[in-house]
Amino acid sequence: MLGDLNKGQLIDFLEQQVIGRLGCHADGETYIVPVNYVYRDNAIYGHxxxxxxxxxxxxxxxxxxxxxxxxxxxxxxxxxxxxxxSELAGEERQQVMQSIIHKIMPLTNRPSEEPSHGISQAEHTNIIVYKIELTAASGKYESHDIEA
Incomplete structure (x- = not known):
């Protein structure tokens, strides 16, 4: 059966996942890249x-x-x-970065040995933390499970 995720199902789904694909377009070029993220308050947060x-x-x-x-x-x-x-700064930036770390680090077997997503130690202080304020959202699913 094909179906649409309702608002509650969509929010639950976004809160459960940790990797999404970000699509951006500028100067006639489209670019899509996988990113770690946290969802909350109608926004996607990343770094x-x-x-x-x-x-x-x-x-x-x-x-x-x-x-x-x-x-x-x-x-x-x-x-x-x-x-x-939009880019974040100050306390909001720090809170979002902590949320990302708390969500992602438990998913690795060796958190102290993991590289930091290709970002050098010197660049860590220059990490950009960003927010994507959602303007539209939709979700679909397919399932053929028999439910009682």
């Missing part, structure tokens, strides 16, 4: 070093975000989100 996606989002803050969970060809969930990028 990054300086680079292509940050430069593109600064040039055009309208972005797309996609999250999925695929069990097999006929059992999956997917969400497509639209929103606006």
């Amino acid at each position: 990054s070093g300086n680079g292509k996606k940050i430069n593109m989002m600064r040039a055009n803050p309208k972005v797309c975000f996609q999250v999925d969970e695929i069990f097999d060809t006929f059992r999956w969930k997917s969400a497509i989100l639209q929103g606006n990028f």
